[in-house]
Amino acid sequence: MxxxxxxxxxxxxxxxxxxxxxxxxxxxxxxxxxxxxxxxxxxxxxxxxxxxxxxxxxxxxxxxxxxxxxxxIRLPVRPDRIVRSAFEVPDERLGESLVRTVLMAWERTTVKSIGVTVLRSAVSDSDAGRLIRQYLLRELKGAIRGRVERTGVERAEADLRATLVLTQMAGALIIRHVLELEPLVSLSVDELTARLAPAVQGHLDGVSPEADDRSA
The missing domain is CATH 1.10.10.60 (Homeodomain-like)
Structure with a gap:
C-alpha cells in the first residue's frame, strides 16, 4: 500500500x-x-x-x-480469475482443467456476449484493441506462465509455453463464438475439451508432436 x-x-x-x-x-x-x-x-x-x-x-x-x-471496460467477469480458478489441479491435468474452465465460462450468455466484443476488439488495430491485448497478455499469459514456472521451467521457456496455450485457446474461442464455424459450434463442451486438452497439455509440458512420435 x-x-x-x-x-x-x-x-x-x-x-x-x-x-x-x-x-x-x-x-x-x-x-x-x-x-x-x-x-x-x-x-x-x-x-x-x-x-x-x-x-x-x-x-x-x-x-x-x-x-x-x-x-x-465493463467485463461481466474477470478473465484472469477464470484462468486462475483452473489451477488447483495436478500438473498432468492442467490442460484439461484450463480448457474446460474457459469453455464452460463462455457458455454463460453474459460472458459470451461481452467476450465476443472483447475478442473482436483484441484482433483489431484500434486503440481499444491494443489496450485489450496488453491486458490479456499481461494477466492471462502471465498467470499461465507463473503456473508453468512453478514446475521449475525457466522463464523464457515458460513464456513460450503460455503463449502457445493462449494461441490454442484463443483460436478455439474465435472459431466457436466469433466466426461460429461448424463443427466447433455444435460440439459439446465435453467433446471439445477432449479434443483440445491433449494439445494444451502438450504445450504446458513443452512436448512437441515430433517428440511424441519419436518416443512412441
Whole structure:
C-alpha cells in the first residue's frame, strides 16, 4: 500500500466527498490513464494521483489493476480469475482443467456476449484493441506462465509455453463464438475439451508432436 505524500490523513480516506464519488473518480481516472499510457505502463499510484485519492482506496474498491481495467471496460467477469480458478489441479491435468474452465465460462450468455466484443476488439488495430491485448497478455499469459514456472521451467521457456496455450485457446474461442464455424459450434463442451486438452497439455509440458512420435 502507498501513502500519499501530502498532509497526513487516514489511510484509504478519499479526498472526494463520498465513497460513490471516489469510486467514480477512480474509474474515470483509470480510463484516462489507460488511454494515455496503455495497460502495461499505467500504475495504481498514477491512477490514484489523477483521481486525488489514496492508492489504498483504489485497492479497496477494485483489488488490483486487472480488476480496475475490467471495471472500466465493463467485463461481466474477470478473465484472469477464470484462468486462475483452473489451477488447483495436478500438473498432468492442467490442460484439461484450463480448457474446460474457459469453455464452460463462455457458455454463460453474459460472458459470451461481452467476450465476443472483447475478442473482436483484441484482433483489431484500434486503440481499444491494443489496450485489450496488453491486458490479456499481461494477466492471462502471465498467470499461465507463473503456473508453468512453478514446475521449475525457466522463464523464457515458460513464456513460450503460455503463449502457445493462449494461441490454442484463443483460436478455439474465435472459431466457436466469433466466426461460429461448424463443427466447433455444435460440439459439446465435453467433446471439445477432449479434443483440445491433449494439445494444451502438450504445450504446458513443452512436448512437441515430433517428440511424441519419436518416443512412441
Amino acid at each position: 502507498v501513502e500519499s505524500a501530502s498532509a497526513p490523513r487516514r489511510r484509504g480516506r478519499p479526498r472526494k466527498a463520498g465513497s460513490g464519488d471516489a469510486r467514480a473518480a477512480i474509474a474515470e481516472a483509470a480510463s484516462a490513464e489507460f488511454a494515455q499510457k496503455g495497460y502495461d505502463a499505467a500504475s495504481i499510484r498514477a491512477i490514484a494521483r489523477r483521481a486525488e485519492v489514496d492508492a489504498a482506496l483504489v485497492h479497496h474498491y477494485f483489488d488490483s489493476k486487472a480488476g480496475l481495467f475490467a471495471e472500466v
